[in-house]
Amino acid sequence: MSGSATAPSRRRTIADRLSGLATRFPINKSRTARIGLALTLIVLFVAVASPLIAPYDPIAVDSAQRLQPPSAEHWLGTDQQGRDVLSRTLYGSRISILSAVVIVALAVLIGVTAGIVAGYSGGWIDETLMRIADVFLAFPPLLLAMGVAAALGPSLTNAIIATSLVWWPWYARVARAEALYIKHEGFVDAARTVGASHLRILVTHVLPVARTPIIVQISLSLGAAIVTLASLSFIGLGAQPPVPEWGTMIADGRAYLLNQWWIVTAPGVAIFLTIMAFNLLGDGIQEILSPHERNS
Amino acid sequence: MTRLLEIEDLTIRFRMGGRDVNVLNGVSYSVGKNESVGLVGESGSGKSVTNLAVMGLLPTAILDRGAGRFGDQNMLSMSPRQRQKLRGRQIGMIFQDPMNSLNPVLKIGRQIEEGIILHFRISRVEARRRAIEILRQCELPDAASLLNKYPHELSGGMLQRVMIAAALALEPQLLIADEPTTALDVTVQAQVLDLMSARVRDAGASMLLISHDLGVVASVTDRVNVMYAGSIVETGPSKEVFLRPRHPYTVGLVHSIPSLSDDGPVVPIEGSAPDLSNLPRGCPFAPRCRWRIAVCYDVKPALAPVEGLDGSAPRLLACHNPATAEEAATGKPAAKPAVPDEAAATLSSHHSGAC
Numbered sequence: 001m002s003g004s005a006t007a008p009s010r011r012r013t014i015a016d017r018l019s020g021l022a023t024r025f026p027i028n029k030s031r032t033a034r035i036g037l038a039l040t041l042i043v044l045f046v047a048v049a050s051p052l053i054a055p056y057d058p059i060a061v062d063s064a065q066r067l068q069p070p071s072a073e074h075w076l077g078t079d080q081q082g083r084d085v086l087s088r089t090l091y092g093s094r095i096s097i098l099s100a101v102v103i104v105a106l107a108v109l110i111g112v113t114a115g116i117v118a119g120y121s122g123g124w125i126d127e128t129l130m131r132i133a134d135v136f137l138a139f140p141p142l143l144l145a146m147g148v149a150a151a152l153g154p155s156l157t158n159a160i161i162a163t164s165l166v167w168w169p170w171y172a173r174v175a176r177a178e179a180l181y182i183k184h185e186g187f188v189d190a191a192r193t194v195g196a197s198h199l200r201i202l203v204t205h206v207l208p209v210a211r212t213p214i215i216v217q218i219s220l221s222l223g224a225a226i227v228t229l230a231s232l233s234f235i236g237l238g239a240q241p242p243v244p245e246w247g248t249m250i251a252d253g254r255a256y257l258l259n260q261w262w263i264v265t266a267p268g269v270a271i272f273l274t275i276m277a278f279n280l281l282g283d284g285i286q287e288i289l290s291p292h293e294r295n296s
Numbered sequence: 297m298t299r300l301l302e303i304e305d306l307t308i309r310f311r312m313g314g315r316d317v318n319v320l321n322g323v324s325y326s327v328g329k330n331e332s333v334g335l336v337g338e339s340g341s342g343k344s345v346t347n348l349a350v351m352g353l354l355p356t357a358i359l360d361r362g363a364g365r366f367g368d369q370n371m372l373s374m375s376p377r378q379r380q381k382l383r384g385r386q387i388g389m390i391f392q393d394p395m396n397s398l399n400p401v402l403k404i405g406r407q408i409e410e411g412i413i414l415h416f417r418i419s420r421v422e423a424r425r426r427a428i429e430i431l432r433q434c435e436l437p438d439a440a441s442l443l444n445k446y447p448h449e450l451s452g453g454m455l456q457r458v459m460i461a462a463a464l465a466l467e468p469q470l471l472i473a474d475e476p477t478t479a480l481d482v483t484v485q486a487q488v489l490d491l492m493s494a495r496v497r498d499a500g501a502s503m504l505l506i507s508h509d510l511g512v513v514a515s516v517t518d519r520v521n522v523m524y525a526g527s528i529v530e531t532g533p534s535k536e537v538f539l540r541p542r543h544p545y546t547v548g549l550v551h552s553i554p555s556l557s558d559d560g561p562v563v564p565i566e567g568s569a570p571d572l573s574n575l576p577r578g579c580p581f582a583p584r585c586r587w588r589i590a591v592c593y594d595v596k597p598a599l600a601p602v603e604g605l606d607g608s609a610p611r612l613l614a615c616h617n618p619a620t621a622e623e624a625a626t627g628k629p630a631a632k633p634a635v636p637d638e639a640a641a642t643l644s645s646h647h648s649g650a651c
Contacts, residue, residue, distance in 0.1 A: 186396030187407075190459070193351055194411040194466070195384035204410065208401045 026288060033284020039277030047093040056084035058091040058244040067260050077262040079253060081242075088244035089266040095245045096274060099160050100225040104218055106164035111171025112214060116206050118172065119179025120198070130176065133169035141166045145228055149237040156245070159238035163228045167221055174217050178210035185209075212289050219282030223275035230271055246271050299365075300502050301327040301350070301387075301470055306362035308345060308526075315573040319345050321526040322362075324599075327470060332493060332503040334513030334534060336549065337523035340569045343506045346523075347472050351389060352379040367469070385415045388463035390492070392475035394455035398447040405443025408462045415466050426465060434461040435491060453484035460492050464499060471496050474506045489516055510549045514538035522546045525570050525580035528599055532611025542602065542611070542618040544587040544629075551627030563627040579616065586629045587617045 046053070055075075062082035070077045076086040111133075118129040136144065148162035182188065183206070191201050232238035233247030241248060246267035253263030308320040320342045327333045335343045350364060350371065364371035366382065374382070383389075391397045398407055408431075409423040416423075424443065431439035434457045447455060456476060463471055473492060477485040493516040496503045507513050513520050514534040522530040522543065530543035541547045548565035567584040576582060582592040599614040623629055 185399075186391055186393055187399040189353065190389070190391055190397040191399075191410075192353060193383050193387075193389035194462070195380050195382075195414055196410065197380060200414075204402070204406075205399050209399065211401075 030284040030287045032280050033288055036277055036280030036282070036284045039273065040281050043093060043097065043274050043277050046090055047097045050090040050094055054084075054087035054090045056087040058083065058088040059242045067256065067263075069260070070262055076266045077260070079249075079263045080256060080260075083242075085249075085262055085266045088249060089246070089270050091244045092246045092249065092267060092270060093274065095156070095239060095243065096226050096229065096271075099156065099163075099229050100222050100278075102160050103163045103167065103225040103229065104222055106160070107167035107221070108171050108214065108218060110164070111168035111173075112175040112207075112210075114168070115172035115175025115177075116179040116202055116210060119176035120183050120202055120206060126176070129172065133172045136165065136169045142228060142231055145232055146235070146237060149232050154237045154240065156233075156239040156243065159229055159232040162232065162237075163225055166228065167225065170221065171214065171217060174213050175210055178213060179206050182206045182209050216282065216286045216289060219278065219285050221282075223278035223282070226271065226275055226278070298329045299326045300329050300331075300367060301504070302363075302365045303346070303350065304363040304365075306346065306349060306364065308342075308349060308362075312573070317573045318575055319526050319572060320349075320362075321575075323523070323526070323528055325521045325528060325531065327502050327504050329469075329502060330497075330500060331519065332496070332505065332517040334510075334517035334520035335504060335506045335523060336508065336510045336513050336520055338508055338549075338569060340525075340572065341523040342526040343523050344474055347389075347474055347504065347506060350472065351383060351387065352376075381415075384411050384463075384466045384468065386469050388466055388468035388471045390456070390459050390463055390471065390473040390476045393479045394452055394459050395447065395479070397459055398455060400447055402446075403443065404445055404447060404450070404458055408443070408458070408465060411462060412465050427461070430461045430465040431458070433495060434458075434464070436461065452480050453488060456480060456488050457491065460488070460495065464495055464501075467499065468501060470502045470504065472504045472506070475508070476505070477512065478507070485512070492516075509553070510538055510546070511553055522549070525575065526572060527580065527614065528612075529581065529614045530611065531599070537611065540621060541624050542613050543615050544585045544617075544619055545581050547619050547624050547627055548584075550624075579614075587615075587619060587623075589617045591616050 060083065062078070065074070065078045065082040067080055068074055068078040068082075074084050074086065076084075076089065079085055079088070114129045114133065118126040139147075145159075145162040145166045148165055149159050152158035152161065179202075188201055188205055191205055196204070229238055230245070230247030230250070233245045234251045236251065239245035239248050241252065249267040250264045253260070253267075256263050303326065304324045306320050306323045307318075310317040310319055323342070323346055325333070325335070335346065337343045352371070352374070362372070366386065369378075369382070371379075371382075398404065405424065405427060408427040409420060412418065412423040412426055413420065418426075427443060428439045431442060436442055436454060436457050442450075442458075450458065456479075460476075471492075476492060477488050480488060489512065493503060503517070505513055505517055510520070510522070514537070517534045520531065520534040520537050521528045522537065522545065524545045530537060530541070530546045537546060538550065541550050545565070548563070551563040552565055554562045565584055566586075570576065570580050570583070576593065578591070578593040578595055579585070579588070579597055582588045585592065595616070597614045597616050599612045601610050602613045602618065603610055619629070
């Protein structure tokens, strides 16, 4: 046995878990993942710390300072109502990231549940669930989200619900494919012979094995969720003014695009960087977890 | 001897590609209390299907007829709930491939404790204590740290011991082991087998051992059933059957195992197992049998008691022309088959390269 016996066991377990995590996700093996992780951490830091680092109140109107170009006072200038663009952009990260997490969490909840139940049960349950998923997949994602958001009424909450409804079939497909092969594994039969119920097998045996591709799918769709939400906000179906949401900010600033370029540029660049962070992280995780690319 | 498990006239048909596949054709056998019983046959003889049917892991639709009793319970009329309670708690099972029988992403401890908590409704701490105890009994060193390992960190032999421990932890009355040592290194096969039968005996349980290796089965069981093409062809005391086989198929099985003590050549069983969707009218073994007589192609022999050779214990045999003691010892019939091989041409052209 290695390690000292006197070491507090609690600390040991945490260290064990961290090293376990590092073994399972060897982040240093992929440069993509490293860059993605660094950018993601920066974005997350900004989101958490925006009240501390933002120089101004993001919704405070100051009509004397309307449409100011970038200066020492307002690094990224001000918008048509004299609000500080930098502060609004920083605060915007909170809404985007929080919404993206909620969207993906909802989509995972619906999609993974439907998917593993479909794949594990087979037969008419599988057919029914997957044909419902196909109905959702038949529409272009943004169009479907627009339709749902418009039907529910324009608000951030409804935009989140609409976007989740667009994403869940993808999780259902991934989870179903995993469940389809896991259910034929020996340990599922073994669990049956021990007297485990189907529900128990789904939760304790199928789900943990299926988590890897689901994690990859999550990291890949976070960025897309942000774009979809920003798009909905841009056309007025998402966050409503004066909420500092990136899509809304771009929509507000597009009238001034030619002369006051900074109003749309800041949130645009923010969207770009955030999505790139998530996508690089997602690609990196996929690279790490995929055995085909592990050696290259 | 009181009977624990009794299977009667079990007949199972699969429908595959529009054809009926006769997987089991009226199989009857029993396992008594404190008894070890073997089920031997080559791949496709139906030995694994038999036990999946016992565990209720096959879709019931394919069951043609038959009866199964466990203790005083009728296994075929059970509700899924009753059957779920029976599994593990009363009938434990060990599979062929230990690497595949444990979930690769879960720690060993969690997987052993799962069954214990499920059936005994005790706390996780208590379950862990029991798991450690049973692992020790199964001669696994450092049981406590083993519980925190993942299956891939253990060797095949250790994993199979873990599986045995997990099954025995539920204190079943019957342990079904389906080719428990086939996936293991030869060096640990005997260890694992001895351990398993010793622990089963200690626990006062019964064992049903399924294997293609008659030698392995004979060494640890009291009685053996030899299966061919979905039927039992010979059944009797294990040592007896192994040392003095009567059915030509059993003779073939015994002589197809290379032996160090015996300089005689290894005699393979010619041909291959019959197509289960197109079984012959007579004895299914007739086309490969070197003892066959005319009646073999017409009438399927029933399993009937015959006197043992040299006045030994009687056994059940399904054969029109069983081997004599001398023939059993040499593995060859004394005379050439009386009936020419109807399918000789097809057999030799298809299987000339088979070993």
